Amino acid sequence: MDVAEARAAPAVAALPIRRRRGAWAAFARHLLRDPYALIGISIYAIFVVVGLTAPWLAPYDPMEILFTADGGLAASLPPSADHWLGTTNLGRDIVSQLVMGTQPSLIVGLSAAVAVASIGTVVGLLAGYFGGAVDQVLMRVTDIVLGLPFLPFVIVVTALLGPELQNIVFAVAVLLWPNAARVIRSQVLTLSQRQFVEAARVTGAGEWRILFVHVAPSVLPFSALYGAFAVGWAILTQASIAFLGFGDSSAISWGTMLQDAYASQALDRGQYFWFLPAGFCIVLVVLAGFLVSRGYEDLLFPKLRDDT
Amino acid sequence: MSAAPEQPLVAAYGLAKHYPVGRSLRQVLRGERPILRAVDGVDLALRPGESVGLVGESGSGKTTIGRLLLKLTEPSAGQIAFAGEDLGRLDRRATLRFRQRAQLVFQNPFDALNPRFSIGRALAEPLSNTGVPRAEHEARMAESLRRVHLGDPAQVLERMPHQLSGGQLQRVVLARALVLRPRFLVADEPVSMLDVSVRAGILNLLRELRDTLGLTTLAISHDLTLVRYVCERTLVMYLGKVVEDGPTAQVIARPAHPYTRALIRAVPRPHVDQPRDALPLHGALGDAANLASGCRLRNRCPHAFDRCAAETPALIEIAPSHRAACHLHTA
Amino acid sequence: MTELLAVRDLAVAYANGAVHAVDGANLSVRRGGMLGLVGESGCGKTTLARALMGVLPGGARITRGEARLDGTDLVALSPAARRARLWRDLAFVPQTAMSALDPVYRLRDQMREVLCDRGGLSRTAADARAVELFEAVGLHPSRLADYPHQFSGGMRQRAAIALALALKPKLVIADEPVTALDVIVQRQVLDTFRSLSTDLGLSAIIVTHDISVVAYLCDQVAVMYAGRVVEHGPANAVLEQPSHPYTMGLMNAFPDLESDEAVLAPIEGSPPPLSDPPPGCRFAPRCPFAEAVCTREVPPAVAVTPDHWAACHRTPEAAALRPRARDPLTWRGVAEATA
Numbered sequence A: 001m002d003v004a005e006a007r008a009a010p011a012v013a014a015l016p017i018r019r020r021r022g023a024w025a026a027f028a029r030h031l032l033r034d035p036y037a038l039i040g041i042s043i044y045a046i047f048v049v050v051g052l053t054a055p056w057l058a059p060y061d062p063m064e065i066l067f068t069a070d071g072g073l074a075a076s077l078p079p080s081a082d083h084w085l086g087t088t089n090l091g092r093d094i095v096s097q098l099v100m101g102t103q104p105s106l107i108v109g110l111s112a113a114v115a116v117a118s119i120g121t122v123v124g125l126l127a128g129y130f131g132g133a134v135d136q137v138l139m140r141v142t143d144i145v146l147g148l149p150f151l152p153f154v155i156v157v158t159a160l161l162g163p164e165l166q167n168i169v170f171a172v173a174v175l176l177w178p179n180a181a182r183v184i185r186s187q188v189l190t191l192s193q194r195q196f197v198e199a200a201r202v203t204g205a206g207e208w209r210i211l212f213v214h215v216a217p218s219v220l221p222f223s224a225l226y227g228a229f230a231v232g233w234a235i236l237t238q239a240s241i242a243f244l245g246f247g248d249s250s251a252i253s254w255g256t257m258l259q260d261a262y263a264s265q266a267l268d269r270g271q272y273f274w275f276l277p278a279g280f281c282i283v284l285v286v287l288a289g290f291l292v293s294r295g296y297e298d299l300l301f302p303k304l305r306d307d308t
Numbered sequence B: 001m002s003a004a005p006e007q008p009l010v011a012a013y014g015l016a017k018h019y020p021v022g023r024s025l026r027q028v029l030r031g032e033r034p035i036l037r038a039v040d041g042v043d044l045a046l047r048p049g050e051s052v053g054l055v056g057e058s059g060s061g062k063t064t065i066g067r068l069l070l071k072l073t074e075p076s077a078g079q080i081a082f083a084g085e086d087l088g089r090l091d092r093r094a095t096l097r098f099r100q101r102a103q104l105v106f107q108n109p110f111d112a113l114n115p116r117f118s119i120g121r122a123l124a125e126p127l128s129n130t131g132v133p134r135a136e137h138e139a140r141m142a143e144s145l146r147r148v149h150l151g152d153p154a155q156v157l158e159r160m161p162h163q164l165s166g167g168q169l170q171r172v173v174l175a176r177a178l179v180l181r182p183r184f185l186v187a188d189e190p191v192s193m194l195d196v197s198v199r200a201g202i203l204n205l206l207r208e209l210r211d212t213l214g215l216t217t218l219a220i221s222h223d224l225t226l227v228r229y230v231c232e233r234t235l236v237m238y239l240g241k242v243v244e245d246g247p248t249a250q251v252i253a254r255p256a257h258p259y260t261r262a263l264i265r266a267v268p269r270p271h272v273d274q275p276r277d278a279l280p281l282h283g284a285l286g287d288a289a290n291l292a293s294g295c296r297l298r299n300r301c302p303h304a305f306d307r308c309a310a311e312t313p314a315l316i317e318i319a320p321s322h323r324a325a326c327h328l329h330t331a
Numbered sequence C: 001m002t003e004l005l006a007v008r009d010l011a012v013a014y015a016n017g018a019v020h021a022v023d024g025a026n027l028s029v030r031r032g033g034m035l036g037l038v039g040e041s042g043c044g045k046t047t048l049a050r051a052l053m054g055v056l057p058g059g060a061r062i063t064r065g066e067a068r069l070d071g072t073d074l075v076a077l078s079p080a081a082r083r084a085r086l087w088r089d090l091a092f093v094p095q096t097a098m099s100a101l102d103p104v105y106r107l108r109d110q111m112r113e114v115l116c117d118r119g120g121l122s123r124t125a126a127d128a129r130a131v132e133l134f135e136a137v138g139l140h141p142s143r144l145a146d147y148p149h150q151f152s153g154g155m156r157q158r159a160a161i162a163l164a165l166a167l168k169p170k171l172v173i174a175d176e177p178v179t180a181l182d183v184i185v186q187r188q189v190l191d192t193f194r195s196l197s198t199d200l201g202l203s204a205i206i207v208t209h210d211i212s213v214v215a216y217l218c219d220q221v222a223v224m225y226a227g228r229v230v231e232h233g234p235a236n237a238v239l240e241q242p243s244h245p246y247t248m249g250l251m252n253a254f255p256d257l258e259s260d261e262a263v264l265a266p267i268e269g270s271p272p273p274l275s276d277p278p279p280g281c282r283f284a285p286r287c288p289f290a291e292a293v294c295t296r297e298v299p300p301a302v303a304v305t306p307d308h309w310a311a312c313h314r315t316p317e318a319a320a321l322r323p324r325a326r327d328p329l330t331w332r333g334v335a336e337a338t339a
Helices: A002-008 A021-033 A035-057 A094-130 A132-146 A150-161 A165-193 A195-202 A207-243 A254-263 A272-295 A302-307 B025-030 B062-069 B092-101 B119-129 B134-147 B153-158 B166-178 B196-213 B224-230 B248-253 B258-266 B306-310 C045-053 C079-084 C107-118 C123-136 C141-145 C153-164 C183-200 C211-217 C235-240 C245-252 C292-296 C315-325 C334-338
Strands: B010-020 B035-046 B051-055 B077-082 B102-105 B184-188 B216-221 B233-238 B241-247 B316-319 B322-324 C003-014 C019-030 C034-038 C061-069 C090-093 C171-175 C204-208 C220-225 C228-234 C302-305 C308-310
Touching: A035 A094, A035 A207, A035 A272, A094 A132, A094 A165, A094 A207, A094 A254, A094 A272, A132 A165, A150 A165, A150 A207, A165 A195, A165 A207, A195 A207, A195 B102, A207 A254, A207 A272, A254 A272, B010 B062, B035 B062, B035 B077, B035 B241, B051 B062, B051 B224, B062 B077, B062 B184, B062 B216, B092 B102, B092 B119, B102 B166, B119 B134, B119 B153, B119 B166, B134 B153, B134 B166, B134 B196, B166 B196, B196 B216, B196 B224, B196 C245, B216 B224, B224 B248, B233 B248, B233 B258, B241 B248, B241 B258, B258 C183, C003 C045, C019 C034, C019 C045, C019 C061, C019 C220, C034 C045, C034 C211, C045 C061, C045 C090, C045 C171, C045 C204, C090 C153, C107 C123, C107 C141, C107 C153, C123 C141, C123 C153, C123 C183, C153 C171, C153 C183, C183 C204, C183 C211, C204 C211, C211 C235, C220 C235, C220 C245, C228 C235, C228 C245, C245 C315, C302 C315, C308 C315
Parallel strands: B051 B216, B051 B233, B102 B184, B184 B216, C019 C228, C034 C204, C034 C220, C090 C171, C171 C204
Antiparallel strands: B010 B035, B010 B077, B233 B241, B241 B322, B316 B322, C003 C019, C003 C061, C220 C228, C228 C308, C302 C308
């Protein structure tokens, strides 16, 4: 449609490039102005890069059992030039585990983000725009889901469906979409009152066109934002499940690293370099989620912005 | 109703719009379902080319009338005919055709344009919505921008709403309404959000459009001075009913309804030397959810007598083409 | 009548001095007088009012000038000291009364808070004073027992006025006090102000965009444009014989209910950005009478009569310019030609 429109009207031919700037530009401006948001996004970005390049970054195969030059098992070595963070009690390189552990975290985080953002946006748009019975049904479902206890629900899901990553993503998505849906619904309610929505109606636009062309673009930054929150939550959940022993023990992740360290009593042996970095990575990713949310608080609650 | 010399373009019969209102606990227990009578039995007819002002305070139902006439909300009772067609029975295609012919100018130009759409896209939308061939878009947009005196179309079309001033935006809003070449235009408080120095330009433009395009216009406003400047005929509303209808000059010079009289007296003038005597009306606007019997103004009216409580006054002709709903004129 | 408030060359800057919302404003209020401060949105009238009360938003501060209220320079006081004088010296009536009234307290309790805590009255004395105040603004004293939401818009505005008057302030500043009200209610609130002025000798600044409100209510007018007061004088003189082209333009852009089909003359263009105002007269780019000097030199206040001045280089020719300003053609194309 964009192309056809541009062809028919040379005077506005330059326009498609400039479109959709408003909200995303605001999004980007926040990012540059708010150091917290910038730090949060940077942390996410670093982990994404590490995750994508992990096979090349990791010095060893994380599952390979290593031996010392004299033929002995390279178990529980302290940090050295060969093994920056030492080795596990089974002689595996911890740096390699940490780097490779980024991958499942990332897969879980990003797919949960996409799932949460999509479900939340669709539900929020439909409930807010059509109102009435649609709104009632969707919002009551939202209420019920909000009442589910978080970790127990994930544990039950993984116990029933298996510990694979996609099941954890499924559980996290089921639990986290209602927050996004609620905020987007209220946003849609406000937008529906705007005169430009009525203007579209009076100039003959159909309801679906109004919803997708006039209303939806303004809520997409919110979808992205709730997706960003979901990244941290999903990674934390996957780590918790792994640590609690419900995870997939054959896959390396930060959670399974913590679990292994705990089970082998690394703390008693003072092997802080085994579990602290993994814990630190989890904290960092979750923290990044909160920093992003902090930075975009005024986007969510415009009142704060008006007062400054 | 007196026989109109011409077939009206827009006509409404017994038009009403009622809304349910929130109930108090007592009302719930008693099983009462109070309703707000925003518009309550209005007949009106706009002749082709006529410019009519609809005046009233907030809560008088004037904005609801505008929305009803544009089929933006459905009436609780009554009928609206546009060029002889019943608005309640339009199918999808007929509704789209109606949208081409009846347009709205919004109150708040800062809100009436999608902030993420360029002016060009905002003006093109009505055209593509109503199926105007794309080849015609450019010419139609340029034509309507010229009508509102917005300078070089090629430049304006590329602008985003936030790059324009309030007055310019209101011209764009007008251009968007005109791009469909409508026959009927509703302007709901078209200048109330604009600065004084800019208002004059928009008011002059409304006048000019009325004269050059032969548009039938309904200007909705709380501001009598605006209506005085743009409209030939004025309707005055009070709590969901039309209480006076007549040529603007005559309504302002010789108001026939006590409410109109108070409304006119209440408007401050831009001169130091002006009447400042007490208003011939007391109390505050009544509650449209809890109306008195008979005349809705009777509790505030200095002339009220027995009949006003017993009987709702009808709009009757008191002079040629001047009607008022007040028992004083039949007593 | 003596001078109660004298503002000289007051400037208020936002954003670290980059934007002057008020830039060298002069005005005076007489004891027992009502000054109408007129201007369009963004001209700095609200900022000026807030500066006087010491309630400027964060990031804004007074950068120069003085504001003498009864001899005391308010500018020399710290913002906190200025705020401490609120209610007693200066009181405020906002545009929407809901922002002055606390929705969770009865009016009587809000009156008591001001009268007892700020004014040091006893509870009984405070209640008696509250009754007095409600009667003065035309509200029945029984309504003191009500919450703000039980009042209609006009009554709420009157309650806000009563609250502002509680400690007999020397000066009341009302920011667009009737803008949000319907015509009939607006008239009732205007009449409340008028009776306070005649009966109690209230001194007030009425900030408004509406010339008719000023004409109805005020004895003095100050017209603001782009951060400066451009004309100041008795309401009668300023409105009937405007001497600044901007005032002339405003008067001609205003429809009058009574005048016949006269065509309105819009002032073309828009006010200059306050971050980058033009040198010289700030109205020059939109002024049909601008000359070379207007774009170079800031016009001084030129006296028309001893108590009426206009900041315009061509003030002495005002009488000749006035009829030309009434012709819409005079204004057409001015802003584009100079842009």
